[in-house]
Amino acid sequence: MISVPFLTAKEMVELDDVSINPWLAALPHYFQLHAHQPPRYRLCHATLHWRYRNFKILMFRPFLVRRIMPRSGLEHDENSSSEDLQSEEISFQRCLDAAKESVELISNFWFNNQQTMMASWYGLYFLFQASLIPMICLRNNPRSPMAADWRDQIQEAIRVIESMIQLNPTAHRCLRVVRSLSQAYISADEGADGPTRESLQDQLTNLYPMMWPTLGSEFATFDEVNVL
Amino acid sequence: MEIIPRPNGNAWQLLLYAVAALGAWSAATERTDIDTSLFEAAKARFSIDLLETGSLVLVQGLTLMSNYAQMGNKPNSSYNYYGLARRISMGIGLHKEFSIWESKPLVCEIRRRLWWCLYAFDVGSIITFSRPFDFPQSGVEVQLPANVHESVSYFPLLKLVVVAKQTRTSPPLPLKCRSQWMKPHYTRTCVPSVCSTWPLHKYTPE
Numbered sequence: 001m002i003s004v005p006f007l008t009a010k011e012m013v014e015l016d017d018v019s020i021n022p023w024l025a026a027l028p029h030y031f032q033l034h035a036h037q038p039p040r041y042r043l044c045h046a047t048l049h050w051r052y053r054n055f056k057i058l059m060f061r062p063f064l065v066r067r068i069m070p071r072s073g074l075e076h077d078e079n080s081s082s083e084d085l086q087s088e089e090i091s092f093q094r095c096l097d098a099a100k101e102s103v104e105l106i107s108n109f110w111f112n113n114q115q116t117m118m119a120s121w122y123g124l125y126f127l128f129q130a131s132l133i134p135m136i137c138l139r140n141n142p143r144s145p146m147a148a149d150w151r152d153q154i155q156e157a158i159r160v161i162e163s164m165i166q167l168n169p170t171a172h173r174c175l176r177v178v179r180s181l182s183q184a185y186i187s188a189d190e191g192a193d194g195p196t197r198e199s200l201q202d203q204l205t206n207l208y209p210m211m212w213p214t215l216g217s218e219f220a221t222f223d224e225v226n227v228l
Numbered sequence: 229m230e231i232i233p234r235p236n237g238n239a240w241q242l243l244l245y246a247v248a249a250l251g252a253w254s255a256a257t258e259r260t261d262i263d264t265s266l267f268e269a270a271k272a273r274f275s276i277d278l279l280e281t282g283s284l285v286l287v288q289g290l291t292l293m294s295n296y297a298q299m300g301n302k303p304n305s306s307y308n309y310y311g312l313a314r315r316i317s318m319g320i321g322l323h324k325e326f327s328i329w330e331s332k333p334l335v336c337e338i339r340r341r342l343w344w345c346l347y348a349f350d351v352g353s354i355i356t357f358s359r360p361f362d363f364p365q366s367g368v369e370v371q372l373p374a375n376v377h378e379s380v381s382y383f384p385l386l387k388l389v390v391v392a393k394q395t396r397t398s399p400p401l402p403l404k405c406r407s408q409w410m411k412p413h414y415t416r417t418c419v420p421s422v423c424s425t426w427p428l429h430k431y432t433p434e
Contacts, residue, residue: 117255118253167259
């Protein structure tokens, strides 16, 4: 994610198919997504499946950003083969699906299980990153046919984060960020103004510390490290 | 029930307070700062002299302190603690299995579990914070833990571990962490390629 040159969509999709999907398939039957868990294993089972989807989001997010920000100058190279285009489409879809599933799974877990600090820490971490995806999409394409679905996901994420505020101080800051990013677009009417006028550079600059929450953002306590 | 005497020394006390701090933090259902005081107690029992000792208990304590620090949004402190835990673990040979230990299957099993737990935590942390991958790969000869339920008491556990080893099959009991251990193996192939231009073949799952 921090290297140059970045992998192509085709290479990333292949890595996903060769490395990550076999891991998922090799999970024992009692740990597959819908296998019933006794209470003591519920959180660890849940975080495993959240973590898997978070990794998919990280892998495919750059292709989603490229696709969704049309003025990026990173549009398809005219020499892209149809195979490249197909891989980019697959990447885009996998990122969207992973984000949507994350929001659903985390919300479902949070409202149906004991709400401990541990559950909140992991849930918030993965939920926040997942919610960035529909937010980026909605801000740049408020009139997309998928906009309603993106709004639903954002609102669900907000519902979960609000519920965590009593317990987890970080939730308050997350909520502030989510609201500030999505407020103008969350109502179907307000999106009629069109996509955000922020330049790509500004959007990426503002989003970057949220995408990598441990790299010097307001969420990371720079624990007494003397950078000099 | 067998009672195992409490070991002497600060390492055990450190572990005790680290466990308490993590427990207080993770099980909280309302805001509390009890865990902070417990962690301070753990830290107070960590002196530089401990770096000139080595024990399973010390590795366990440092690993848990690292996990707590990570949960407290202190990734750099966490990274440092894992480094210490890792070095001390290799100092006591957790990265190897010696045939002389065959006669003590429970001890072997505990050592394996500790090594692979440290692996899962540390590698997860390395990947999350995009640190250079430096968890030892070559020179490590540790089997994965046996698929045996933790609640099995001491003597049946010995028997089960020996049986599992001999028959190379797993008893039909769940071990929740097994998949968690394997995920870093698979993720390792992906992340280095994503994070660097090194060719994929340098990182193959073991």
